[in-house]
Amino acid sequence: MSEPEKHQSPSRKLSRYNYAFGPVGAGLIIDAVDFVTFGPVGLALGFPIGAAAGYWLARSLICAVIAGVYCTIPGTELLPLGTLVGALVRLEDVPQAPSSVSSVVEAPAAEEVREDDRLMLS
Numbered sequence: 001m002s003e004p005e006k007h008q009s010p011s012r013k014l015s016r017y018n019y020a021f022g023p024v025g026a027g028l029i030i031d032a033v034d035f036v037t038f039g040p041v042g043l044a045l046g047f048p049i050g051a052a053a054g055y056w057l058a059r060s061l062i063c064a065v066i067a068g069v070y071c072t073i074p075g076t077e078l079l080p081l082g083t084l085v086g087a088l089v090r091l092e093d094v095p096q097a098p099s100s101v102s103s104v105v106e107a108p109a110a111e112e113v114r115e116d117d118r119l120m121l122s
């Protein structure tokens with residue numbers, strides 16, 4: 001562990017853990033709700049319970065509706081789709097570079113390289 005990481009505040013560490021594991025944890029919760037609403041219970045209570053859990057996790061009506069529909073569909077109890085979607089969301093997300101690190105110098109455009117090569121050859 002590097003020196004700056006040792007001296008981070010607990011809230012900063014919690015924020016980093018939430019960023020790293022938040023979508024996967026939310027997927028696990030939705031999958032657990034889907035498992036609890038197994039069978040005929042899911043047809044009757046899957047949508048309201050799943051929608052409430054989805055809204056509680058994401059604070060979004062779209063996510064609430066998707067979670068409610070997912071918990072209502074029969075046969076999804078044993079598929080960890082919520083967890084997989086959460087993992088894919090985090091996998092596709094590009095982390096922001098820390099502000100303390102200097103920015104990387106961009107490579108020159110292809111046109112600039114070609115002009116420089118022509119000048120060197122003449």
